[in-house]
Amino acid sequence: MKKLHNKTVGILETQDLSINLLKANDFVAETIRQEMAERGILLINLVSSPGSGKTALLEATAAKLKDVLHMKVLVGDVQTERDADRIRKMGIDALQIVTGGTCHLEAQMIRQALPSLDLEGVDILFIENVGNLVCPASYDLGEDLRVTLVSCTEGDDKPKKYPGMFLTTDIMLVTKSDLLPYVPFSVDAVIADAHEVNRNIQSFLLSALKGDGLEVWCEFLKEMHAKKRFQEGVAST
Numbered sequence: 001m002k003k004l005h006n007k008t009v010g011i012l013e014t015q016d017l018s019i020n021l022l023k024a025n026d027f028v029a030e031t032i033r034q035e036m037a038e039r040g041i042l043l044i045n046l047v048s049s050p051g052s053g054k055t056a057l058l059e060a061t062a063a064k065l066k067d068v069l070h071m072k073v074l075v076g077d078v079q080t081e082r083d084a085d086r087i088r089k090m091g092i093d094a095l096q097i098v099t100g101g102t103c104h105l106e107a108q109m110i111r112q113a114l115p116s117l118d119l120e121g122v123d124i125l126f127i128e129n130v131g132n133l134v135c136p137a138s139y140d141l142g143e144d145l146r147v148t149l150v151s152c153t154e155g156d157d158k159p160k161k162y163p164g165m166f167l168t169t170d171i172m173l174v175t176k177s178d179l180l181p182y183v184p185f186s187v188d189a190v191i192a193d194a195h196e197v198n199r200n201i202q203s204f205l206l207s208a209l210k211g212d213g214l215e216v217w218c219e220f221l222k223e224m225h226a227k228k229r230f231q232e233g234v235a236s237t
């Protein structure tokens with residue numbers, strides 16, 4: 001009985017600790033939000049399961065927008081520089097954060113990485129989070145927009161299975177639309193479920209590979225960037 005009691009206290013202590021850690025994360029996230037506001041940079045946090053197409057989306061977005069908007073990327077992975085290398089090949093400055101096992105990015109990791117990126121004149125800073133629909137949900141990185149990708153190859157049941165992520169999502173991108181004819185996936189169902197979890201989610205359907213829907217996505221980014229500049233009173237370049 002005593003053992004059970006101790007165990008219970010242990011769990012409560014762990015909960016207290018994680019609440020305090022999240023509070024500390026939110027404090028750092030606020031300093032990032034402040035810096036981005038002063039610079040008029042739109043900060044976007046891309047999250048998804050592994051392989052949903054975050055890096056492919058960044059490559060395709062870079063190809064369309066890099067001459068119009070100055071973009072940079074911070075990319076988190078458990079191991080390797082592979083994603084940063086792919087993005088750099090598109091002519092975009094990218095910095096890899098290797099978490100060494102941690103399944104999400106934390107605001108402190110972003111804070112520490114920022115001085116290594118020259119942010120002068122940057123319009124949009126993308127963060128590609130570690131592929132995972134659970135842990136990244138709890139960590140505010142100071143972003144303006146949390147964009148969650150759901151690829152049609154992973155199933156349309158994700159919003160209700162991972163509500164924590166969809167509760168904090170601003171934009172849901174349904175990706176790999178070119179594969180829709182080959183997989184059992186209902187775009188209507190995934191959008192309906194996402195709205196049941198969070199009625200403020202805005203959705204886009206696109207294929208980074210074939211380019212369908214990319215124009216609308218890029219127009220949306222331009223609009224969001226202009227809005228941010230206007231809100232912060234930063235002159236457009």
Ligand SMILES: Nc1nc2c(ncn2[C@@H]2O[C@H](COP(=O)(O)OP(=O)(O)OP(=O)(O)O)[C@@H](O)[C@H]2O)c(=O)[nH]1
Nearest residue numbers: 049050051052053054055056131176177207208209
């Ligand atoms: N058919 C098709 N394949 C795609 C599309 N977008 C990405 N892929 C493929 O899906 C795989 C994973 O894409 P990535 O962009 O690496 O996915 P990711 O979300 O960055 O993956 P992690 O960083 O590992 O979480 C790659 O083989 C891509 O070529 C798409 O629009 N259509």
Ligand SMILES: [Mg+2]
Nearest residue numbers: 054055083128
């Ligand atoms: Mg990637």
